[in-house]
Amino acid sequence: MKKYFQSLLYITFLAVSSFAIVTAISSYENPFSLYENPLVWIAISAVILVVLLKELVNIVALKKAEELTLEKQGINPEEIDHWxxxxxxxxxxxxxxxxxxxxxxxxxxxxxxxxxxxxxxxxxxxxxxxxxxxxxxxxxxxxHVFGGDNQTVEYEKAVAIAQRELSEFQATSKEAVIDMENLTALTDEASLKRGRAVFNLNCAACHAKDGGGLIGPNLTDQYWILGGGIKNVFRTISKGGRDGKGMVAWEKTLKPIDVQKVASYVLSLQGTTPAKPKAAEGDLYEEAAAAAPVKETDTAAPATPEEQETIKE
Structure with missing residues (x-):
């Protein structure tokens, strides 16, 4: 009776556990992610452990029964070479x-x-x-006879396939792939609204909600520590600020498209009037001046405060 009860309990456990595991796998989006759903792996491990223990018990029982049979036949089990x-x-x-x-x-x-x-x-x-x-x-x-592809040809084919798949992805994906060479600031209302939301969540603690600056610099003036413009701001947000004392890198936290929207929103703050603006930091940045080639001159007189004010306006 005890033997049948153990078998019934074993079968019931396997049935219930299997049903629970199948239900979890079909319910979760990433059922086999150890960090998101550790209970799935715990359940699978428990089932495997129970099955192994059951088989171990069966093996021990069979071995014991074999030894008893040999003893009844007058054979010493220790004299048998099992190998x-x-x-x-x-x-x-x-x-x-x-x-x-x-x-x-x-x-x-x-x-x-x-x-x-x-x-x-x-x-x-x-x-x-x-x-x-x-x-x-x-x-x-x-x-050497039929001219199969060598490593160089295989590499070139793999690169061509990867480029084709990337082009297809860029054409069909909802998430834009950022090209730094052709990166532009977004001006549509939806992008700026998304950029403001991400800014308020991640950046306002250091730059203030109106961009006036707290621990971080003022983002509403034309002075930039690591350069202004969409490309420089995008790179600063992605890679972080100065080593040891600048902003952390956000490239592993934010998607590239969100970084572009945040950078666009930051640029939209230019010329606004924050409640408590922080003093200007860095160098005066102008997009046209940054794109123009630098000409060497024998003398270069610094701009007067009046000229700087005129440029800023």
Whole structure:
């Protein structure tokens, strides 16, 4: 009765656990993510552990029953070689001779008591040698007779496939792939609204909600520490500020499209009037001046405060 109860309990556990695991897998978006759904892996591990323990108990019980049967037949279980099959297999695959039978393969050579034996090559080694010959013939025909692709051609084909897949992805994906060469500031209301939301969540703690600056610099003036313009602002947000004292890099936290929208929103704050603006930091930045080539001059007089004010306006 006890045996049947244990079997019934075992079958019930497997059925319930399997149903729970299947339900979890079909319900969760990433059921096999250890960090998101650790209970799924705990349940799977528990089922595997129970099955292994059940099989271990069965093996022990069978072994015990076998020993009792041998004792009834008058055979001592300790005298039985349980590894006889393994020894026979090793002998077959090595063609090794026992020490007592080495006289059958002993040669006439004798060097100061050191005798030479005429052992056969192990079959496993011989078969592997034959396989290398077959491989060599196939390789020769494939690459040197029929002109198969070498590593350079395979690499070029792989790059071409990757570029084609990237183009298809860029054409169909809802998430834009940012091209720094052609990066532009977004001006539509939806993008700026999204940029403001991300800014308020992640950036306002250091720059204030109106961009006037707190720990971080004022974002409403024309002075920039690491350069203004959409490309410089995008790069600063993605890669972070100055080492040791600047803003952290957000490229692993924000999607590239969100970084573009935040950068566009930051640029939209230019010329606004914050409640408590922080003093200007960095250098005066103008998009046209940054794009124009720098001309060398013999003398360069600094701009007067009146000229700087005129430029700023």
């Amino acid at each position: 006889a099959w393994a020894k026979a297999l090793i002998k077959k695959w090595t063609k090794a001779k026992a020490i007592a039978d080495e006289g059958e393969i002993e040669l006439d050579h004798n060097y100061d008591g050191i005798k030479e034996l005429d052992n056969s090559l192990p079959p496993w080694w011989l078969y592997m040698f034959y396989m290398t010959i077959i491989f060599g013939v196939v390789y020769l025909m494939r690459f």
